[in-house]
Amino acid sequence: xxxxxxxxxxxxxxxxxxxxxxxxxxxLNKKRQPNFMVVEKDTPSADIEExxxxxLGRQDIAIILISQSIADVVRxxxxxHNDPIPTILEIPSKDAPYDPSKDSILRRAKGMxxxxxxx
Amino acid sequence: MAADKERELDFLCLTLLxxxxxxxxxxQEQEKCLQDGFLCLAKARYALGVDRVSKLHYAAEMxxxxxxxxxxxxxxHTEEKWDILKCVNSKFYESQSQEPTDSTExxxxxxxSEPDSPEDDDKELDALLQEMKVKEKPKVSSTDPLRWFAVLxxxxxxxxxxxxTKAAHVSCEICTLRNKLDATKKRYADARRTHEAxxxxxxxxTTEDNTAEPQKTESTD
Numbered sequence: 001x002x003x004x005x006x007x008x009x010x011x012x013x014x015x016x017x018x019x020x021x022x023x024x025x026x027x028l029n030k031k032r033q034p035n036f037m038v039v040e041k042d043t044p045s046a047d048i049e050e051x052x053x054x055x056l057g058r059q060d061i062a063i064i065l066i067s068q069s070i071a072d073v074v075r076x077x078x079x080x081h082n083d084p085i086p087t088i089l090e091i092p093s094k095d096a097p098y099d100p101s102k103d104s105i106l107r108r109a110k111g112m113x114x115x116x117x118x119x
Numbered sequence: 120m121a122a123d124k125e126r127e128l129d130f131l132c133l134t135l136l137x138x139x140x141x142x143x144x145x146x147q148e149q150e151k152c153l154q155d156g157f158l159c160l161a162k163a164r165y166a167l168g169v170d171r172v173s174k175l176h177y178a179a180e181m182x183x184x185x186x187x188x189x190x191x192x193x194x195x196h197t198e199e200k201w202d203i204l205k206c207v208n209s210k211f212y213e214s215q216s217q218e219p220t221d222s223t224e225x226x227x228x229x230x231x232s233e234p235d236s237p238e239d240d241d242k243e244l245d246a247l248l249q250e251m252k253v254k255e256k257p258k259v260s261s262t263d264p265l266r267w268f269a270v271l272x273x274x275x276x277x278x279x280x281x282x283x284t285k286a287a288h289v290s291c292e293i294c295t296l297r298n299k300l301d302a303t304k305k306r307y308a309d310a311r312r313t314h315e316a317x318x319x320x321x322x323x324x325t326t327e328d329n330t331a332e333p334q335k336t337e338s339t340d
């Protein structure tokens with residue numbers, strides 16, 4: 001059996017998940033565990049948290065793509081996660097365009113330098 | 120020594136700012152790919168019907184075609200290494216696992232009393248293979264997700280697939296840049312700490328020298 005790489009997981013609305021699954025990232029493994037989660041308007045935040053924690057615990061997932069609007073619901077889990085792999089990447093959704101002020105990468109970059117550094 | 124450290128700190132500062140700018144650019148590229156993908160999905164829904172392109176038509180069994188290949192960056196043992204994430208398709212791993220075999224070569228039989236030169240035979244064979252490649256049409260494989268939604272997928276659905284595949288590739292690039300940013304930040308913090316420690320040490324030495332000199336002049340008097 002040939003070795004294979006790791007997977008991309010996706011947590012987003014129906015259109016986002018459909019698009020990325022169309023791109024070929026989707027998997028249903030032997031345990032019937034998917035690497036995607038379609039979040040509806042009435043999906044409880046506890047379910048989203050549980051699914052994100054489940055993806056973070058899997059060894060075969062390298063990147064977790066999550067819509068920015070859904071990421072706000074589980075911000076505490078995202079901010080607490082510091083491992084390089086799996087990495088959590090926020091993506092814009094259909095309803096909410098990309099907002100650099102909410103992006104976790106750029107927010108961390110904002111705090112990189114202080115006035116002391118340039119003295 | 121102090122000047123070298125300061126130069127290193129300046130270099131790392133500039134590298135950090137360049138990385139942030141690159142990440143911002145890639146994020147905008149990702150957003151554009153996603154917007155194109157959403158638009159094409161909407162067009163496909165218009166063509167096929169609202170319920171045809173939805174989660175109701177996801178396959179019961181899914182095999183991924185896109186994977187993430189993880190590797191470490193090159194560099195000294197002194198430099199902080201970061202994880203490089205690259206998006207590859209399933210053929211990347213198939214080609215790695217395939218062993219070279221001779222069974223794919225066509226056998227050539229000797230014709231007549233005068234054997235043809237091997238070069239002429241090779242040329243004929245190459246021409247034949249070229250013809251076959253041109254005649255082959257791209258086929259939709261059985262694992263292609265396009266098949267979930269329609270047997271004859273409209274062009275908009277194919278375009279949506281291309282856009283989201285590109286978005287996945289750009290996402291991997293963003294993750295690699297982020298890992299590089301984190302490694303550079305750590306290196307900057309370490310360099311700053313050593314530079315500050317060196318400055319404190321040198322300033323304490325100069326104050327010791329200053330207090331020692333008046334004592335010497337008093338003793339000579």
